[in-house]
Amino acid sequence: MPVLEARDIAIRFGGVQALDGIDFSVDEWEIVGILGPNGAGKTTFFNCVSGFSRPDRGSIHFRGQDITAMRPDERVALGIGRTFQQVGLVRSFTVAENLLAAQHLTAAYTNLSGFVGAPRARARERVMRDRAMTVLEFMGLADLAGETLSGLSYGTLKMVEVAAAIAVDPQVLMLDEPLAGLAPEEATEFGDRLLVMRRELGLAVVIVDHHVPQVLRVADYVYVLNFGSLLAQGSPEEIRVNPAVAEAYMGKEATSVA
C-alpha cells in the first residue's frame, strides 16, 4: 500500500485549471521527484496534499485513509510534513527555537503544565532541546543553534527549514524547492543528505524542484507536470530519455544530463 496517494486531483483558480486529474503515489522509503516549469501546478499540488487548498475533485489518501477533508494540522499529526517555497520559518525565533516550535506535536505535555512549569513539562522540554540539537547536527547546522534568522543566507535558511520539518517527525516529507538558492556543490551535498535521511529516518520524500540533475540523481520515481496535467512519469532513466520532456520542457539542461 502506498504511504501517500492522490487520485484524480483537479482544482481551478478562476479561469485557470491549475490541476487536472493528477494521479500520484509515494511508497515506503521512496524518494519521488516532481518536475515541471513554473506555473505547472507543483506547489498547488503540494497545497492540496497538505490541506492548504481543497481540490474541486479527487481524493488524498494516507496509508489508505481518506484525508481529503482534514485540516492541515491534522494531516501533520498523521505524518505528512512539508516545507515551503518561500522559507517557512518563524522570523522572530532563533534557529533552535524554530526547531522547538516545530516539535509542537511531539511536545507531549499539556499547555497548562507548561504554564505552571510542571516537572513533566520541563523534562519534556529538555528532551526536545536535545532532539533539536540532534537534528541540527544531522543537517550540519549545530553551530547556528543560537543564531537569529536575520543573519543567515537564503540557502542556509532553506536548510534550517528542512531541519525544522524533520523535527516535526513526519513519515512523508514534502520539500518545495529545497535546492533553490543553493550553490551547485551545496545542492549535491543536500542530495546526498536526502539519501542518508531516507535511510536513517525511514522517510518517504517528495521533492519539487527546478534542479533537474539533482532530482533525477536522488529520486526513485519522477512525475513531470505541465499546465496542470501529467506530462510524463517513470524512473529517472525513463524521464531522462523521454523526448517530450527533454525537448519541450527541460530544454538544454535535461539534454545535457541525458
Place this chain on the structure above:
Amino acid sequence: MRVPQIRGARAGVLVVAGAAALAPLLVPEVFLNVASRAILFGIVGLSINVLIGYTGQVSLGHAAFVGIGAFGAGFAQTEMVLPFPVALVFAGLTGGVAAVVLGGVALRVRGLYLALVTLAYGIFAQEVIFNIRSLTGGGAGMPAPRPSFATGNLAYAYMCLGLLGVAIAFDRRLTSSRAGRAIQALRDDERVAASWGVNVTAYKLLGFVISGAMAGIAGGLLASVEQIVAPLDFAFTLSLTFLLMAVIGGVGSRAGAVVAGVFVASLPTLLDAAHRNIPFPPFSVLNASFSPLVVALLVLIGFLFFPGGFAEVGRTIAGAVRARAARSRAAAAVAVASDPLIDVSVGEGAHAGA
C-alpha cells in the same frame, strides 16, 4: 563568555525585583492607590502584549475585557457573596469569555477590519454591557471590597505587586512553552504554524483567552483599588491608552509591556507632582491633563528613533554599557601589560567605563 552574561542578567533581574519590592514603602500614603493602579496597569500591559505582541492580533477594545473583569469581580463579591480570591478567578473567567467572543470574530476578519470590530466591541461594552443596572449597579457603581488580609492601601499595593510577579512568571513560562511558541509561530505565518501541526484556529483563540483572562484579573484587582467600579472607569477611550502602552513598551517585549503600563498609569500623578514642585518649564506648564499629550509625543518619538519602544531603548543602553565595560577591561589589560604606571592607567580605564 556566555555564562557571566547570564549571571549578569540574573543579577539584574534580582536587583530590579528587590527595588520593586521596596518601592511601595517609599510611596507616600496618598499615592499608594496610584501605585497600585500603576502595578495593575503593568498586568494590563502584559495582557495586551499577549494579544498584540505574541498572537499578532490588534485590539481597540481591551478596556472591555478589563472592565468586564472589574464588574465581574464586583458582582461576584457583592451579589454572589463570594470571597475575594474566588471573585478574582471569576473576573479572569469573564475576561476570558469576553475575549474569546471577540476572538471568534478575529478568525474571520483581519487587519483594519479587525481593528474596527474590536473598537465597536469596546463601545458596545461601554454603552450596553456596563449599563445593565443589575450587573454593574448603574451610575452609582458596584462595590468591590478588598480581601480581609489586604484592606490597607500598603497591603493592597503589595498584593498587587505579588500578582504582577506571578503574571510576569506566567508570561515567561508561556513564551518558553509549547503554547506560547505555537501562538508566536502563527503570528508570523499561519501556514508555517499549521505545517508544524499547530491548530491555528484553536491557538489563535487561546491567545485571546489568555489575554482576556489576564485583563479580567487585572480589572478585578483595579476594581478593589477604589473599592467601587463605575461604568465610566472603563470608557472605550481607555482602550486607546492600552494600545499606546503596548506600542511605547515595545510590541512583544515582556519588560517593555510592564514598564510602559506602570509609566502610563503613573504619568498624570508624576506630571502633577512635578508641576507643583518644579517652578520652571516644561514642568511649570505641564500638569496631569497633559498626560495624553506626553504619551502621544512618546509614541511619535518612538516611531522615529526607537520603533522597538522602551524595550529597544533598554537594549540600546544595555549594549552600550556592555561595550563600554568590555572596552575599559581591554584598556585596563593593555595598560597592565604595557604601562609601568599601572595605577594611573587603570584609573583612566575605569573612568572610561563609568
